[in-house]
Amino acid sequence: MTLIYGHRGARGEAPENTLISFQHCLKQGVNRCELDLHLSLDGELMVIHDPTLRRTTGRRGKISEHLADDLTTYDARLGLTHWPEQSPIPRLAELFEHCDFEHWQLEVKSASKKRALHTVLAIQNLVQQFNLVDRVTLTSSSxxxxxxxxxxxxxxSRGFVAEYSWLEPVKVAQRYGCEFLVLNWKLCTPARLKRAHQAGLHVSVWTVNEPEQMRQLAHMGVDSLITDYPSKAVLALGFTA
Incomplete structure (x- = not known):
């Protein structure tokens, strides 16, 4: 059975990486999600894809230049302007409190050694606080x-996010003791999928939004797919997550 992960909650159906987006994902019967993390100025884990605020809030500056309390007041629905409710940037802790997902893929973008360490330790502490160690995979292309x-x-648990094939994805995942290989769907060939499975890796492909593509990848044998449209994926695959 191919599992379904909501991409940034339900990016195509609600404002991405907001509490309402993850709640919407759950309402579709999809109980696994993928999200992105950046540290605020005061070291809190904030759920937002870009390192800057402009695309989703229209504001200036980097996430790392703003305090968490301020970030949680910024409306992040700019990319989905028809959405009727204000949708602020959430702390990861808020999602852990209000969303009961079976599994979380927490993606961390490229960072300096110092910032990578601070982010990893912050995730570890919060995951332990909420007793979610067995339900979280930290993923990164870095x-x-x-x-x-x-x-x-x-x-x-760790996962390597692979967008390009010039770094052999399976070998990189193995080098860092990963359990997940998070593949750009264009890199998901039967041969690579077979090698990943032989290495004991869970193969999760992104971002898959077309029903026929979903069915083809499921037939190929991917373990999970990440989609902007969880409701569409449920219909396409004929079952809930």
């Missing part, structure tokens, strides 16, 4: 982040 997680938070 080998700096994966190395920090491998060394400083070994109990956290």
């Amino acid at each position: 080998r700096t982040v994966l190395k920090a997680a491998q060394q400083q938070a070994p109990r956290l």
